[in-house]
Amino acid sequence: MISLPRNSRTRTWLGLAPAWLVIGVFMLVPIALMAVISFLEANPYGGVHFNFSTDAYVQIAFEYDLEDNLVFNPIYINIILRSVGLSILATVVCLVIGFPVAYFITLQPPSKRNFYIYLITIPFWTNLLIRTFSWILILGRNGVIETPLLLTGVIDDSLNMMYTNGAITVGLAYSYLPLMILPIYASLERLDFRLVEAASDLYAHRLEIMTKVIIPLSMPGIVAGCMLVYIPSLGAFIAPDLLGGGKRLLLGSLVQFQFATARNWPFGAAIAMVLLAFVVVALMIYARSARKRALIEGDL
């Protein structure tokens, strides 16, 4: 740590000012605008009327029936739960694939590691839309997977892999896999492999070494990776639209539908706030686990 000069507080403050400015202007102000819009009345032709209203939030769980009674309406709750479910599934798939990959890279000699990391980042060079589109060519009818199977007679008809929840999960997991691998790798790389040797000397099985030494020590990376996959999956728009065929609304497409087609801005904003709430909850869980870990490590 470099020791700062006497007027360090002012300096720190000044040094942080650009960061605060960016966070304020590009994050807090837009979220505040969204929050305000979600509490206004919708203008039927798009935009809002400046009257306070909680209709948008009521609409998430209730609707007016033909006699104008408020009745419970599970449609939007179902959409929210489906989004959360698919995001968790994508996160699990990423973890199952990402952890072994990160572990494999860690076991390579240092000179090779950077090359593997470089390979992992290559997909980021191409636009996500194009990469997702390629999955249509891979999974689709007469696609890369089906054509050889059809030609060799393993299957007689299309497997219908496209436009399913499975295809959405594949798309999400593919899109965000590097975000899982990189933080886990960062954790594993710092892992002191003498601890593994010590465990081995103490007659731990390979499985025990993995579950009781390596995984707990790489937990910060695993949790960070899960957050980085789960959060963007929740609001994902491209994969559900292209690979799911738009047959079942997810949170991202629901927000888009409210702004672009249904012209109900407050409701779209309210759903976006719900989405934000799910993200904040995930981040709070993350922060708690990090704090707990800090305490445990402090005890050592």
Added chain:
Amino acid sequence: MMRKFGAPLVVVTLLVSGTAFAEGDLYIYNWSDYTAPDMVEKFETETGINVIIDTYDSNETALAKLQSGATGYDIVVPSQHFVEIMIKEDLLQKVAVHQMENFGNVDPRWTYPSWDPDQEYSAPWNWGSASFSYRADLYSGSGESLSEFFEPSEEVCGRLGVFEAPDEVINMANLYLGLPYCSEDPAEMTRIQELLVNQKPCVTTYSSEGLNDRLANEEVIISAHWNGYSKKGREAGADIVYAYPQEGIVGWYDSVVVPVGASNIENAKIFMNFMMDPENAAMQSNFSHYANAIMGSGPYLDESLSSAPELNVPADVPVIFGEACSPAAQKLIDRVWTKVLQ
């Protein structure tokens, strides 16, 4: 609603540089891939006005942009029902199109339309229709009825494409059930909802992009389609036929209008008049593959256009244009669509 060809998700700003005389600028805000570059060049050469083009991918986007007070556009090209909404919302200027020199070229069928009854605001651009297309080599039907689309037979089930947005789909359902557009009657909308919910198990995708791709690679054999877009698919080699069901097809009609806040109103008027000239209208059609409303443009049209079955509606098939729905009707449409896609 995205009927233009694979319109990119991101609005791209296209700068067409031209001969910049001192005649000023004209800022055009149009659908993406929908402004003929040779026509723009001709306009710039003839008038010395410098044209700058910006694009959008849906009527809703254009409306939102104008509502947010975006000034600086001199020309916008919305569809008929959005012209009506924009007039109602005081977003357009009266420019007395009916007094323009070339107004006499407009086919009487298209003059003084219901969305601009005095023709004060709008000049014709292109028009077309929405229906469904099928793979003639893979499908045994003949596209005679909307029942083939809404109540698909076994061969179509699982290989059926529907638009992503409700606008045209619900209008088509209205035509099929013989109901008026923009119904405010919950009972009628319940029938539409049942029709669409029952259709859903057979639907492969709800998407408005890549329609020709999916027809070409046999992912679907029937797909909701726009006429000019379908024509492009046929010309690319797939055996795609645009259906003219007896119940009718859904029409759309894009017009040139001048938004409030335009700074080059005189140039905008010159452009409107320019677009009602037969040769210029034909240049635009040749680029977009959609029909125009100008008499005498026929001789200037490419052969592939004047003979295209997609652009020549049989006389006995009604073309019913989409309307600006009331808030109550719009709410019912949104509810039905959310129920279908829940």
